[in-house]
Each structure stands twice: as structure tokens, then as C-alpha cells.
Amino acid sequence: AQSVTQLDSQVPVFEEAPVELRCNYSSSVSVYLFWYVQYPNQGLQLLLKYLSGSTLVKGINGFEAEFNKSQTSFHLRKPSVHISDTAEYFCAVRGEPNDYKLSFGAGTTVTVRA
């Protein structure tokens, strides 16, 4: 079984500042890792995913994440945030190859202020 811990429940940040959202996972098998974003009153949208290959993954809206197997982490970063990045962010894990369930973290609420 897999589990995900998001270390920060709330992250306030000023516009144009960098942001990092921390995610650690536990799993006994190789995993697929994901970051989803949920804007107010909307469904989840995939930001980026790690399946294999390069450990630095680039996603939409300028976000990127780095898979670190030794630290079992998959932290999300953006060098300069916008007001429109205000949302809730979820880290998720899925065990490969035949697991289909996503296990989600509790979420991190990012609030960007001018």
C-alpha cells in the first residue's frame, strides 16, 4: 500500500515570490507520482506526473517537481507565482504496474497575495 504526506497544510506567499510544496510518500513498490491542482469550485486538474526517466518533471503553468527516490519525496516548485495560482494542491501516488487507485495527500492550500 502507498501513502502520501503533504507537510504543509497552508502556504501563504506573495506574488512573484517562489513557492515550494512538500510531498513525501511511502511505498514498497515502484510508484507513479502526481500533483493535482484544484481551483475554487472546480475539479482536480493534473499539473504534472512522474512515471519514469528524468527525475525533474515540468508541468503546466510553470510548475516543476523533482522525484527523489532516496528521500521518497516529490516536491513541487514554481519560481514566481501569480495571484491565479491561489488554489489547493494535492500530491498523489499510484503503485505500478497494475495499481489503479490514487492515494492522495491531505492537500496544501496556497494563497497568493499581491
Added chain:
Amino acid sequence: GAGVSQSPSNKVTEKGKDVELRCDPISGHTALYWYRQSLGQGLEFLIYFQGNSAPDKSGLPSDRFSAERTGGSVSTLTIQRTQQEDSAVYLCASSLSSGALYNEQFFGPGTRLTVL
């Protein structure tokens, strides 16, 4: 094309009543998932359908919860004798399949259920 749709978007009900939540997956998607998002918690897997196979119901929290998928498309999640702890956002997702190759799960906007 159209994404995953869910109805109603909001549902307020009284404790003890039954509710039905509907999910219309993306056309052609054979896999369908239900998740529950409770306040302050992450998303919790509830149930999974793949084609005509028997559903994986391992995430359903009690026997008051059930789901069906008719004709391999639309799904209905039913909660009988609702309790206040059932209050949550219920999210539906669909994907092309769940197999060994990765297929992205596309999520609907959710149904916010409030049990008074």
C-alpha cells in the same frame, strides 16, 4: 470535447434520507472512479469500475454506500440513511483504462453533499 460531468453540484439533505449522485464520464472512457473529499482531508478512494468487470468496492466506508454503472457509461453513487459524517465533496473520475500503461484520470467538478 466534454469532460466528466456530475450532478447535482450541490445537495443538502436531512439525516436519514437517501441520496443519489450521478457521474457522466468522458465518452469512450472504460474506467470510472469515485473518490470522497472530506473537509481537511485528502481524497479517499471509494469504488472503481472497469468495463464489464466486477467493481472494486474496497473503499466504500459502509454498507450504506453503493454504486452502479449502467451500460458501461453513467454511474450512480447511492448513500442510504445519510449521516452527518457523510458530508463531503464526492468526486468522479474516468480514464481510458486502468491497465498496466498509465492513463490519466480526468476528474469532474464534484458534488458537495451536506447532511443536516
